[in-house]
Amino acid sequence: MKQTTRAPRAALDLLVFALLLSTFAPLRAAQTSRTARPTRSRADSRRGAEPAPAWWKRAVFYEIYPRSFQDSDGDGVGDLDGITSRLEYLARLGVDAVWITPFYPSPQVDFGYDVSDYEAVDPQFGTLADFDRLIKEAHRRKIKVVIDFVLNHTSDQHPFFKESRSSRENPKRDWYIWRDPRPDGSRPNNWSSSFGPVAWTLDEQTGQFYYHYFYPQQPELNWRNPEVERRMFETVRFWLRRGADGFRLDAVNYLFEDPRLRDNPVLPELRPGTTTGEHLQEKKYNRDLPEVQDVMVRLRAFNDRVNPASVLIGEAYVPKWEELMRYYGPADNGVHLPFNFFLIMEPARTHLDANVFRSVVEASEKALRGRWTTYVLSNHDNPRHYDRYGDGAHNDLIAKLAATMLLTLRGSPFLYYGEEIGMVTTEPKTIDEVRDPVGRRYWPANKGRDGERTPMQWDASPNAGFTRGTPWLPVPPSARAKNVGAQEDDPNSLLNFYRQLIALRRRAPALLDGEYASLGEDPKLFAYWRKSRTQTMVVALNMSGEARTLNLGGGGLSASDFRVALSSRPRKRGQLTDGELALAPFEAVILEASGR
Ligand code: TEU
Numbered sequence: 001m002k003q004t005t006r007a008p009r010a011a012l013d014l015l016v017f018a019l020l021l022s023t024f025a026p027l028r029a030a031q032t033s034r035t036a037r038p039t040r041s042r043a044d045s046r047r048g049a050e051p052a053p054a055w056w057k058r059a060v061f062y063e064i065y066p067r068s069f070q071d072s073d074g075d076g077v078g079d080l081d082g083i084t085s086r087l088e089y090l091a092r093l094g095v096d097a098v099w100i101t102p103f104y105p106s107p108q109v110d111f112g113y114d115v116s117d118y119e120a121v122d123p124q125f126g127t128l129a130d131f132d133r134l135i136k137e138a139h140r141r142k143i144k145v146v147i148d149f150v151l152n153h154t155s156d157q158h159p160f161f162k163e164s165r166s167s168r169e170n171p172k173r174d175w176y177i178w179r180d181p182r183p184d185g186s187r188p189n190n191w192s193s194s195f196g197p198v199a200w201t202l203d204e205q206t207g208q209f210y211y212h213y214f215y216p217q218q219p220e221l222n223w224r225n226p227e228v229e230r231r232m233f234e235t236v237r238f239w240l241r242r243g244a245d246g247f248r249l250d251a252v253n254y255l256f257e258d259p260r261l262r263d264n265p266v267l268p269e270l271r272p273g274t275t276t277g278e279h280l281q282e283k284k285y286n287r288d289l290p291e292v293q294d295v296m297v298r299l300r301a302f303n304d305r306v307n308p309a310s311v312l313i314g315e316a317y318v319p320k321w322e323e324l325m326r327y328y329g330p331a332d333n334g335v336h337l338p339f340n341f342f343l344i345m346e347p348a349r350t351h352l353d354a355n356v357f358r359s360v361v362e363a364s365e366k367a368l369r370g371r372w373t374t375y376v377l378s379n380h381d382n383p384r385h386y387d388r389y390g391d392g393a394h395n396d397l398i399a400k401l402a403a404t405m406l407l408t409l410r411g412s413p414f415l416y417y418g419e420e421i422g423m424v425t426t427e428p429k430t431i432d433e434v435r436d437p438v439g440r441r442y443w444p445a446n447k448g449r450d451g452e453r454t455p456m457q458w459d460a461s462p463n464a465g466f467t468r469g470t471p472w473l474p475v476p477p478s479a480r481a482k483n484v485g486a487q488e489d490d491p492n493s494l495l496n497f498y499r500q501l502i503a504l505r506r507r508a509p510a511l512l513d514g515e516y517a518s519l520g521e522d523p524k525l526f527a528y529w530r531k532s533r534t535q536t537m538v539v540a541l542n543m544s545g546e547a548r549t550l551n552l553g554g555g556g557l558s559a560s561d562f563r564v565a566l567s568s569r570p571r572k573r574g575q576l577t578d579g580e581l582a583l584a585p586f587e588a589v590i591l592e593a594s595g596r
Contacts, residue, residue: 055144056246056311056336057372058512059096060407060502061414065380066103066125067111068455069417071467078455078466080126084134087141089484093420093495094502097144099248099313101380103131104150107157109217109437111453112148113250114155118235128242135243144245146311151232152251153218160231161219168206175228176219177211177257178203190263191286195438196271197278199286213254213286215437223255223295233302240303246311249299249335252327253316255292258285273445288318293326296334313374314338317345321367328371337412340364340373344382352389352398354526354543358518361409361528365516375409377402378416383425384452394545396422397586400497400568401541404588407501408530408539410516418456420498421487426476427451435473459485497568504566504590510535519557524548525583529557536593538562542583550581552591562591 070082080103090098102112103125112122121127138145154161163172179188179200187200187209193216200209201216211220221228236247264281271278296314303310314327314335327338342348348360364373377385389398399422406413428434428450431443439448450473457479458465464479487493505511514532524544530537536557542548552562562576568588576591583589 053513054311054336055096055309056412059144059412060094060505061097061099061146061374061412062090062093062095063379063414063416064098064100065417065453066100067472068453068466070456070458071469071471074467074469075124076467076469076472077124079124080121080130080134084130084137087134087137087143090143091141093499094506095143095415097146097245098138099146099414100148101248102148102150102250107155107217109155109215111436113150114153114157114215114218115150116155116157116159118232119238132242139243145243146246146248146313147239147244148250149235149239149247150250151221151235152254153212153214153220156217156219160221164219165203165206165210168208174225175222177222178206178208179211179261180208189261189285190266190281191261192264192271192278192281196441211257214251220254220257223291224259229295229298233299236299236303237306240306240310244310246313246336247303248313248315250315252296252314252335253288253292253318254286255295256289258289261285271442273442288316288323288326290326293329293334296327297329300329300334300336311336317341319345321363325367325371332371337372337374339414340375340411343375343377344379344385349382350388352391352402352543353523354541355523357405357526357541357543358521358528361516362518365410373411374414375406375411376414376416377406378419378452379414380416380453381449382452384416384419384423386419386422387425391545394586396494397568399494401543401586401588403494403498403501404539404566404568404590405526405541407498407505408511408537408590410514410530415498416452420495421457421482421484422494423454423457423482424476424478425451426454426474426478433474455479457483459483492570500566508535508537508565508592509533510537510592520550520554522548522550525550537565538581538591538593540581540583540587540589540591542585542587545585547585548583550583551579552576552581553579557593561594563594564589565592566590 064083066083067078069078070086071078072081072085073079102115103121104112104115105117105120105122106112106114107116121131135145160172160175163170164176182188187198191199193199194213195215199211199213201212202209212218213220223229262285264284267280267282269280271280300312303312312335316324316327316338318324324338327335342360342364347356385402386395386399389402391398427447431440434440434443434448435450436448439446439450454473455464455466455471455475460480460483463471464475464483466475484495487495490496509532510530514530517529519527519529524546525540525542525548527540527550540550564571564576569584581589581591
C-alpha cells in the first residue's frame with residue numbers, strides 16, 4: 001500500500017511553478033520587497049558592498065509554546081493575542097525571530113502536534129485575523145515569525161484521516177499507512193512508538209492496522225504518495241502568503257518507513273518505567289530513510305519559489321553528525337537549518353564539563369565545514385537547562401555561563417521562553433496532575449513534558465501575570481521570586497544579562513559570523529575565539545567551582561590588549577594587559593581584542 005508510484009518529479013515541479021507564477025506573482029514581489037529590508041545589525045553597514053547574509057544566519061530565535069506564554073482571554077490557555085501583547089518585551093530582549101509551536105485546530109492530545117486543520121487557528125488560540133495582526137505587529141518591530149509545520153502525521157480527527165479510515169476503497173486510504181494483520185492477527189511488525197508501547201493500532205471497522213510513531217491519535221501520512229506531498233506543500237504556500245517567515249519542520253526524520261516494514265533490531269535495554277516486554281529499539285527501518293532528503297530538496301524548491309527569504313528549520317534528533325549533514329541537501333539545497341541538538345543530547349545534556357562542550361562544538365565545526373548551524377539548550381521536549389546544569393548553589397551564575405556560550409558560538413541561537421529569567425523545570429507531583437499522556441503511561445520513570453511547559457512568569461501575582469483564569473498547568477511556586485517584573489530593575493539579573501549579551505552580539509561582527517577556534521585544553525575552562533575581518537572576541541567560560549586562568553598569549557591570538565566586553569560577575573571593565581585572564585568560579589567573560 002505504501003508502494004505508490006511517484007509522478008515524474010520534473011513534471012510535477014513545472015506544474016506547481018506555473019501555478020505559482022500565474023496566481024501569486026504580485027504577492028511574491030511584495031514579499032521580496034518586505035524581506036529585502038536591511039537588517040538591524042550595525043555590522044552589516046560596516047561591510048560596505050558585500051551582500052547582507054540571510055537574516056536567519058544572524059538571528060536570535062525565541063521559541064514560544066503558545067499555551068503557556070500569555071493568556072489574553074482568561075481561559076487559562078495562552079493565545080496569539082497574548083503573544084502580540086508581549087512583542088514589546090521580546091523586542092526589548094532583542095530577539096530577531098520567534099518560533100511559535102502549533103496553534104492550529106487540534107484535539108490537543110499532543111497539545112497541538114496533532115493537527116486537524118492545517119490552514120486555520122484553533123479557537124483556543126484565536127483566529128486567522130489574530131494571526132495576521134501578530135505578523136503585522138511582529139514585523140513592525142522587525143521580528144520574524146517562524147511557525148511549526150507538522151508534516152509527518154495528522155490528527156486522527158483530520159478529515160483526511162477520517163476519510164482514509166472510512167473504507168479500504170476510499171481514495172485517501174493510501175494517504176496513510178495501512179497494513180493487514182499478520183496471519184495470527186498480530187500487528188504488521190515490531191515497531192514501537194515514541195510514546196509507547198506499539199506503533200500500530202487496529203481499526204476494527206476495516207480490519208487493518210495503521211501506523212503511528214507518536215500517539216495513536218497521530219496517524220502517519222504516507223509520503224510515498226505524491227498527492228500527500230502536493231497537498232502538504234500547499235500548507236507551506238498558505239502560511240507564507242499570510243506572512244510567515246519560515247517553518248520549523250516537526251519530526252522530519254520520521255517521514256518515511258521501510259517499504260518492506262522489516263522489524264527493527266531490539267536492544268537489550270528496557271524502556272524506562274517498564275520491567276518487562278518493552279525493549280528499546282534501533283530505529284533502523286523507520287527513521288532517517290534516504291527518501292526524506294528528496295522531500296526536503298523539493299520542499300526547499302517549493303518554499304524558495306513562494307518566498308526565497310523564508311527559512312526551513314528541520315527537527316531531527318539524530319545520533320551522528322554525518323546523518324544530520326544530509327539534511328542540508330546534496331548541493332546545500334535542502335533544509336537551511338537542521339537543528340543541532342548535540343548540546344541537548346548526551347553527554348553535553350547533563351554534564352557541565354569543558355571537555356565535553358569543547359569536543360561537541362569542535363565536532364560540529366568539523367562536520368559543518370563552514371555551513372550554518374543552530375545552538376539550542378532548552379525546548380518544549382526536554383527538561384530546562386537551568387536545572388540540567390545547575391549545581392543547586394550557583395544556578396544563576398551557571399545560567400549566565402550557559403547563555404554566554406549559547407549566544408557566542410558560531411550559529412543561530414534558539415532560546416526557549418522563560419530561560420532568560422531562569423525558569424525551572426517543575427514536574428507534576430502526582431500522576432493525577434500529569435497532562436502529557438506519555439507521563440501518565442510511564443509514571444514515575446518518565447513524568448512527561450509538563451515540567452518544561454509551565455506558564456511564563458511575568459510578575460509576582462498569583463498566576464504570575466499569565467492568566468486571570470485558572471492556568472492549564474500550575475504556575476510554579478518559584479514564580480513569586482523569579483519573574484520578569486522582579487528582574488526588570490535588577491541590573492545583575494539573568495534577564496538583564498541576556499539583554500546585554502544579545503545587544504553585544506548584535507553589534508559584534510566577530511560574534512555574528514566570525515570564525516571559531518577553541519583556546520587551550522583546560523578541562524575546567526571552555527574558551528574560544530571568534531574572528532571576523534575587523535574584530536576578534538574571546539569567550540572564556542569557567543565550568544567549575546574553582547578559580548581558573550586563561551593565557552591570552554597562545555592559540556593564534558596575536559593581539560596584546562584586551563578589553564572586557566561583558567562578564568557574568570562584577571569586575572572592573574577596561575584593559576587587560578598582563579596577558580592573562582583570571583576567572584572566578586563559574587564566571588563567563590567576553591573579551592574584545594583592541595589590536596588584530
Ligand atoms: O518531537 C519529535 C521527537 O523526535 C520526539 O521524539 C521528542 O524527542 C520527544 O517529544 C521527546 O520526549 C516533535 C515535537 O517537538 C514534540 O513535541 C511532539 O510530541 C512530536 O514531534 C510529535 O509531533
